[in-house]
Amino acid sequence: MSKTCLIVDDSSVIRKVSRHILESLGFEVTDAENGQEGLEKCDENMTDLILLDWNMPVMNGIEFIKALRARSDGSSPKVVFCTTENDVEHIREAMSAGADEYVMKPFDHETLQIKLKLIGFD
Template identity: 65%
Template sequence: MKRCLIVDDSKVIRKVARHILETLQFQVEEAGDGREAMSRCEEDMPDVVLLDWNMPVMSGMEFLQLLRQSGHADQPKVVFCTTENDMAHIRAALDAGADEYVMKPFDRETLQVKLQLVGVA
C-alpha cells in the first residue's frame, strides 16, 4: 500500500484529503507544518507528500527545499496543494522540486489525476 503524508495547517483540509486518499487505497499520515513533516520523513519516508504552501513554523516551500537537499535516496513525489495559483508560485514550486501542483479546493478526481501523473496512483 502506498503511503502519503498530508502536510497542511488546516485540520479540515487534512481530514478531506485523508478521506479521498483512503478511498484511493493510500495509507495516510498527517503533519500540521513543515517541521513536523520533516521529522516524519526522517522517521519513515512516504511515497508521496501532499504539501500546503502557507503554514506556520516552516512553510511548504522551506520544507520542500530542505527535503530535496537532504540527499535521501528514496525521495517522495511532492504535490503542492494550495490556494496560490499564479504562474510565479507554480514555477517556483516546480523549480524547487515539486512534481505536481493542485489548486484548493480540490476533489477526488482532480487529486487522483495528479497522483497518476506523478506515478503513485
C-alpha cells in the first residue's frame, strides 16, 4: 500500500514543488489551498502525512491542526508544518497544537526527506 500525503498550502508553487518531492519519495499526493479545503479532503480520505502551511486565507495552519487533532481519526496523520516563521514561539505553538515536525520554507528534497525520516517515513 502506498503512503499518502495531503499538502495544505495557499501557494500553487509550493504545492507543485512539494508534490514533486513527495511523489519522488513514493507518496500518493493530494492538495488543498486552505485549511477548510484541507479538512474536507480529510473527510474524503485521511492521509498518512499532512504538509501544512502556516499562513493561509479562510483557515490557517494552527486552526486546521487544532480541528484535525480534535477529530476521532485526527491523531493518525503525521503533520509537518511548513513555514517561513522561524521564531521559537511559532515553532512551539505548532508543536503544542499537534505538529510532529516542522520545516522552513523554502525547503529542498533532502531537507524534507530528513524531516520525514525523523517521524517514521523511510
